Amino acid sequence: MPNEPSTAPILIKAENLERAYHTGDDVVYAIKDIDLEIYQGEYISLMGPSGSGKSTFFNMIGALDTPTGGTIAIGGRDLRNLKPSQLAYLRCVNIGYIFQNYNLIEVVSALKNVTLPMRFRGLTEKEAVEKATNLLDSVGLGQRYHHLPGELSGGQQQRVAIARALANDPSLLLADEPTANLDSKTGLQIVELLSQLSDERGVTVVSATHDHNMLAVSDRVVYLRGGEVERVVDREDLDIQVGHIE
Numbered sequence: 538m539p540n541e542p543s544t545a546p547i548l549i550k551a552e553n554l555e556r557a558y559h560t561g562d563d564v565v566y567a568i569k570d571i572d573l574e575i576y577q578g579e580y581i582s583l584m585g586p587s588g589s590g591k592s593t594f595f596n597m598i599g600a601l602d603t604p605t606g607g608t609i610a611i612g613g614r615d616l617r618n619l620k621p622s623q624l625a626y627l628r629c630v631n632i633g634y635i636f637q638n639y640n641l642i643e644v645v646s647a648l649k650n651v652t653l654p655m656r657f658r659g660l661t662e663k664e665a666v667e668k669a670t671n672l673l674d675s676v677g678l679g680q681r682y683h684h685l686p687g688e689l690s691g692g693q694q695q696r697v698a699i700a701r702a703l704a705n706d707p708s709l710l711l712a713d714e715p716t717a718n719l720d721s722k723t724g725l726q727i728v729e730l731l732s733q734l735s736d737e738r739g740v741t742v743v744s745a746t747h748d749h750n751m752l753a754v755s756d757r758v759v760y761l762r763g764g765e766v767e768r769v770v771d772r773e774d775l776d777i778q779v780g781h782i783e
Contacts, residue, residue, distance in 0.1 A: 545576035548708060548741050549598055553607035556593050567593040568764040571607070575743065577708070580735050580754055583745045585761035592713075594761065595745040599632055599711045600624050612708065629657055633702030633740075635731075637714040639694040641686040647673060647697045648682040654704040672700040676730060692723035699730065703738070710735070712744040716751075725750050 554571040557564050568590040575581055575598075585591040596602040597609050600616050608615050611631065619627065628634075641650050651669035652662070660668070673682055676696040686694050695715060702710055712731060716724030732754035735742045744751055752758055752775055760767045 545578055547574050547613075548577045548579075549573075549575040549609070549611055549743075551594075551597070551607065551609045554594075554597060554604055554609050555606035556590075556597065556602065557605045566764050568597070568761075571766055573759065573766060573769070575741060577741055578735070578739045579756045580732060580742045581744070582751045582755040582758045583743065583761065584747065584752075584758055585767070589761040590764035591745050591761050593764075595711065595713060595743070598709075598743055599634065600628055629654060630705050631707050631709060633704070633707040633710045635695070635698050635702050635710065635712040635715045637717045639686070639691075639698045639718075641694055641697060641701075643686050646683045646685060647678060647689065647700075650686070650697055651701045651704055654701060658705050669700070669704065672703055673697070675734075676700045690723075691719050692726060695719065695727055696730070699727075699734070703734070703740075708740060710740050710742045712742060712746070714746055714748075715744065716746070716748045721750075724748060728754055 551571050551573045555569045556567045557569075558567060571594060583591050583595060593602065597604060598611075600611070603617065608617065610616065611627065614627075616624065642653070648666065648669050651672055652665035655665035655668060656662070670682060673679060676699050678693060678696050678700070681689060681693060686697065689697065710731070715731070716727050719727060728748065728750045731742055731744070734740065744755075752772075756772055758770045758772075758775065760770070
């Protein structure tokens with residue numbers, strides 16, 4: 538298990554964070570006044586209804602969008618102060634992304650999908666292939682190196698996506714509804730795999746999700762509503778029952 542939040546280093550810090558959109562004379566806040574610290578090695582689930590600001594906040598954490606107010610920092614670096622080239626490097630090296638629709642390159646093999654981020658970082662082909670092979674082994678796809686995405690099941694494609702997200706040894710994994718397109722059994726396997734990888738690698742996982750299976754492995758659950766943090770609940774304080782969560 539990751540360190541307790543009271544002792545673990547802060548990886549992500551949001552202060553008075555907001556994202557506003559202007560439509561004529563009106564201002565609409567997708568998120569507003571968010572203050573949150575996420576610690577190294579934590580497994581965080583972001584939950585909330587449609588329009589709660591969950592996706593906007595997720596994109597802020599992933600350096601995919603920029604705030605219109607307040608600050609968000611990763612590893613002590615305020616994202617607003619980074620140049621585009623620095624943000625691109627951060628996204629390539631420090632953050633791994635896992636998407637609902639897998640976002641694999643359909644015309645190349647599982648192995649090549651995983652090696653691609655490493656080649657951008659400068660690894661040789663031999664180094665990248667060796668590392669990608671080990672990553673695919675670690676997610677249970679040791680016999681699928683040379684299969685195209687279309688030859689794999691949804692769960693297998695998501696495992697390739699997870700291996701790709703880990704390609705450059707990120708400190709942060711961002712999972713956007715990673716089980717939404719999977720059946721319940723396969724989705725549970727992906728949840729357990731993400732939890733295992735978080736424990737073994739000490740990587741911080743932030744998942745935007747509606748999947749209640751995620752809650753059982755989360756250190757904290759952040760509930761958003763109306764663009765603000767409604768509450769933050771520790772795992773031991775969650776009342777988890779079959780089909781129902783308080």
